[in-house]
Amino acid sequence: MVDENQRDERETQLVPINSLLPADSPRLAGESVDHTELLAHTDAALPPILVHRRTMRVVDGMHRLRAALRRGQDVIAVRFFDGGEQDAFVAAVEANIAHGLPLTLADREAAASRIIRSHPWWSDRAIAAVTGLAAATVRTIRGRTGTDDAPEEISRLGRDGRVRPLNGAVGRLAASAIIAERPDAPLREIAxxxxxxxxxxxxxxxxxxxGDDPVPPRQRPGGDTGPEDPAPGRPAAVGHGWADRSAPARDGAGAAEGREKAAILRGLRNDPSLRFTESGRALLRWLWPRVTGPEGWEDIVLTIPPHCTYLVADLARRCADEWLTFAEEMEQQARSMA
Structure with a gap:
């Protein structure tokens, strides 16, 4: 979320180590001596560290800096960051999420709380992307972090740089008006x-x-603030995990969904226009591994390291959005051909 023009992309510079100040680190427990030792004894060249130009404070790379000192170096390779101090902290969180020694869940939640205070206009999803948390977790932290003297927010800045109304009901009502006027409008255009x-x-x-209200109960004035019912076939989220895997309703919905997908695939395989043409067979080969879905996710989800959980969830949502776009294009093509 930090503007790329705040980063100086010129060549790395060698800077005297004694000219640098310690980082404003998102790590609550401070630096890891073991990680510093590991870096100090590696033969590989370490990436340049990131330094806030105005203050000469390290933004990202304290372990590499300590390792350089252990090696007896007087200078270290540096790339400079040109934003403000608050943006420098955001850049530090982003960098530590992307590589190096992972931040703990406590580190990420504390960083989210601090970013909410410094960037209250950022959306929950934008802060979630920076900290590697779920948007729902950021929303909970925001509820605990709010201050009485903070100005009332009517909109927030999203990950894509667009400003959206804080109340989702506004967007849903606008979408419903568009759909009422143009029922076949593409979803991307409506969105x-x-x-x-x-x-x-x-x-x-x-x-x-x-025939339902386009606004869920929890988004209506005076409505229930609890979680909305999950979409058909989708498990309900509980805390940082998933709903009970033995729930009959969910298992039944999942089994029915699997049978429906299998039936569609069988129908496609039996279609002569696909079976007996090279382009048709290519389509079937492309569809098969993608349509089977993340089978066995109930076991996989329990093995994902905690610091990777929200990143994997975000990846799954992005894949779902791409499939939604694909489906919309197919429907649009079918309508135009008809």
């Missing part, structure tokens, strides 16, 4: 016009088709 995600636009359209 862009209403300032919501394509997934939300799809949910609004499905609600309208069922």
């Amino acid at each position: 862009k016009a209403a300032g919501i995600s394509p997934t939300t636009a799809r949910d609004v359209r499905e609600r309208m088709r069922r």
